Structures are given as C-alpha cells and as structure tokens.
Amino acid sequence: xxxxxxxxxxxxxxxxxxxxxxxxxxxxxxxxxxxxxxxxxxxxxxxxxxxxxxxxxxxxxxxxxxxxxxxxxxxxxxxxxxxxxxxxxxxxxxxxxxxxxxxxxxxxxxxxxxxxxxxxxxxxxxxxxxxxxxxxxxxxxxxxxxxxxxxxxxxxxxxxxxxxxxxxxxxxxxxxxxxxxxxxxxxxxxxxxxxxxxxxxxxxxxxxxxxxxxxxxxxxxxxxxxxxxxxxxxxxxxxxxxxxxxxxxxxxxxxxxxxxxxxxxxxxxxxxxxxxxxxxxxxxxxxxxxxxxxxxxxxxxxxxxxxxxxxxxxxxxxxxxxxxxxxxxxxxxxxxxxxxxxxxxxxxxxxxxxxxxxxxxxxxxxxxxxxxxxxxxxxxx
Numbered sequence: 001x002x003x004x005x006x007x008x009x010x011x012x013x014x015x016x017x018x019x020x021x022x023x024x025x026x027x028x029x030x031x032x033x034x035x036x037x038x039x040x041x042x043x044x045x046x047x048x049x050x051x052x053x054x055x056x057x058x059x060x061x062x063x064x065x066x067x068x069x070x071x072x073x074x075x076x077x078x079x080x081x082x083x084x085x086x087x088x089x090x091x092x093x094x095x096x097x098x099x100x101x102x103x104x105x106x107x108x109x110x111x112x113x114x115x116x117x118x119x120x121x122x123x124x125x126x127x128x129x130x131x132x133x134x135x136x137x138x139x140x141x142x143x144x145x146x147x148x149x150x151x152x153x154x155x156x157x158x159x160x161x162x163x164x165x166x167x168x169x170x171x172x173x174x175x176x177x178x179x180x181x182x183x184x185x186x187x188x189x190x191x192x193x194x195x196x197x198x199x200x201x202x203x204x205x206x207x208x209x210x211x212x213x214x215x216x217x218x219x220x221x222x223x224x225x226x227x228x229x230x231x232x233x234x235x236x237x238x239x240x241x242x243x244x245x246x247x248x249x250x251x252x253x254x255x256x257x258x259x260x261x262x263x264x265x266x267x268x269x270x271x272x273x274x275x276x277x278x279x280x281x282x283x284x285x286x287x288x289x290x291x292x293x294x295x296x297x298x299x300x301x302x303x304x305x306x307x308x309x310x311x312x313x314x315x316x317x318x319x320x321x322x323x324x325x326x327x328x329x330x331x332x333x334x335x336x337x338x339x340x341x342x343x344x345x346x347x348x349x350x351x352x353x354x355x356x357x358x359x360x361x362x363x364x365x366x367x368x369x370x371x372x373x374x375x376x377x378x379x380x381x
C-alpha cells in the first residue's frame with residue numbers, strides 16, 4: 001500500500017516538474033533568438049528589424065525584465081538565403097538553446113517552419129507575414145502584420161476608385177512574394193472595373209527592367225503595380241521616368257522606406273503605398289525615434305524604418321505573454337498567453353489580437369503617398 005508520505009512526495013515532484021522552465025532560462029537571464037538578413041541587399045530591412053527588437057528588449061529590461069530576469073537576444077544573419085535561414089534557426093534552438101524566436105527572417109521563414117514546429121518553441125514572425133506562415137495555423141507560431149494578398153487587394157481597389165476606366169499593368173517577382181501579390185491582384189479583378197493591358201514577371205535579383213517597362217508603356221499602362229522589394233521598385237519607377245511616362249504607381253511595404261524615395265528622386269513624388277504600421281510623420285513614430293536615442297546607438301537610430309516598428313510591436317507582444325507567465329515561465333504557458341492576446345496596444349500599429357486557432361493578427365492597412373521632399377509617406381484622403 002502506498003504511504004501518505006510517498007503520495008505527497010510524488011505530487012510535489014510532479015508539480016516541480018510541471019513548473020520547470022524550458023531551455024534558455026536561468027535565474028537571471030532569458031535568451032531570445034532572431035534570424036534576419038543583415039548582409040546583402042535585404043540588409044536594409046533586417047538591420048532595421050533588429051533595431052525594433054533591441055528597443056522592445058531594452059524597454060522591458062529597464063522595467064525589470066520578466067519576473068526579474070533580464071532578456072538577451074542572439075542574432076543570426078541568413079543573408080536572405082533559405083538554406084542559411086534553416087541552419088540559423090537550428091543553431092539558435094539546438095546550440096544556443098534560446099527560449100523563444102523573435103523572427104524567422106522574411107518569406108524564407110516558411111522553409112524553417114518544420115524545424116520550429118517540431119521543436120515547439122514560441123515563435124514570432126513579422127518581417128514578411130505571408131500566408132504559408134499562418135495557414136494552416138501552427139500551435140507555436142504567431143504572425144503579426146497583414147498578408148500581401150490583402151494589401152494588394154486594398155491598394156488595387158483604392159486606385160480603381162481613383163482612376164476609373166484606366167489601363168492597368170503589373171510586374172511581380174517569380175517567387176512566393178510575387179505569388180502572393182498576384183493572388184491579391186486576381187481577387188481585386190473579380191470585383192470588376194479593371195482593364196489589364198500588361199502583366200509580367202521578373203527573376204529574383206533582376207536589375208535591368210528596361211524591356212519590361214517599355215512593354216508596359218507601349219501597352220498604354222496608366223496605373224502600374226510595382227511588385228518589387230527595394231531596388232526593383234526603384235528601377236521600375238526610374239525606367240518610366242526615362243520614357244517620360246507618368247502612370248499612377250502602387251508599391252508595397254517592403255519598399256516603403258525612406259531610401260526608396262531618395263533613390264527614386266522626383267519620380268517618386270506621389271507614389272502610392274500600402275502598409276499597416278504608422279506613417280513616418282506620425283506622432284507615434286516621432287516618439288518612437290526619440291525613445292530610440294536613449295536605447296540604441298546613433299547608427300541604429302538612423303537605420304530605423306517601418307520594419308523597426310513591425311519588430312518592436314511583435315516583440316512587445318511576446319514579452320507581455322512571458323510576463324504573464326512570470327516565474328512559472330515555460331513554452332506551454334507563453335504559447336497559451338500569446339493565444340489569449342486581445343487588443344494589445346503598441347502605439348506603432350493597430351491593436352494586436354490572436355485567439356484559439358488564430359495565429360495571425362490581420363492588421364488593418366492604410367493607403368499612403370510618397371513625399372519626395374521629406375522622404376516620407378503620408379496617409380491619403
């Protein structure tokens with residue numbers, strides 16, 4: 001017959017085991033991991049993203065961390081190469097033993113999903129919130145932002161109202177990013193009222209767009225959807241300028257950063273963009289930049305762009321969930337608390353919410369226009 005003392009000891013052992021923290025936690029520190037492109041052309045996005053993470057962590061540490069434990073971030077550069085993304089994620093989980101991931105890089109994060117899902121580690125994804133990251137929903141992966149499909153749909157419908165009866169053209173990249181943009185465009189076409197006279201695809205890494213834009217111009221394009229990232233969008237706009245052609249041009253948040261307007265020059269004046277984070281000239285972003293001056297280096301302050309806002313918001317949500325777990329911090333508790341997130345305010349985008357089976361925050365988007373003089377994007381009417 002089992003003694004009363006044995007039962008008490010067994011229950012105590014079970015409780016201690018259940019409350020035992022997962023990897024990446026000591027009595028004084030919690031390790032977080034982040035993967036992003038810090039070298040190569042996409043580094044402009046990755047570096048800015050990392051600044052947002054650093055700010056969220058610095059603010060949390062200044063406020064006592066998580067139950068007295070300080071947060072520390074280990075960052076891996078994948079150069080925006082899928083094989084390196086997977087390698088970096090494995091290193092962070094298996095070698096560095098981080099507690100949670102604050103980024104899976106851009107669309108390359110899809111390639112790392114099997115690793116992340118098998119491990120069960122709490123994971124945030126907000127550099128490129130593409131549909132395969134959250135459909136089907138993974139228990140431990142939470143995506144902050146809006147889909148390219150929805151962004152494209154909303155931008156096309158807006159421009160269709162602004163330019164009724166216009167001739168349309170679209171040029172997109174031949175990868176998952178391009179597939180998402182074309183899906184949103186196709187959705188908008190179903191609503192009618194859009195006359196498409198030019199459609200094209202370009203290879204990832206392409207630099208010369210002279211022939212593509214010439215064909216778009218010859219087709220009589222009056223509204224053009226530039227499905228580039230950074231350099232590609234700039235090149236498309238400059239080609240139209242060379243041809244003395246001035247269609248209404250729409251672009252997407254990967255390129256909604258000051259440097260694109262700087263590189264476009266006068267040709268970027270009035271370019272349309274869509275995004276779900278606050279605009280550069282908003283009080284929220286101005287306050288964000290002021291706070292950054294006390295939290296990160298001068299060079300990092302200069303690197304801030306819309307990706308810093310996305311990262312900051314996403315990391316704030318993760319930290320808040322961890323805080324609600326307090327001293328009983330585990331993967332299971334953090335995931336459960338993330339799922340309970342409702343209307344969480346970060347000031348840099350709309351309220352963030354998840355739910356049972358809901359791993360995508362689905363932020364509301366706004367249409368903006370580029371101001372070449374100030375190198376900012378401002379909300380339209």
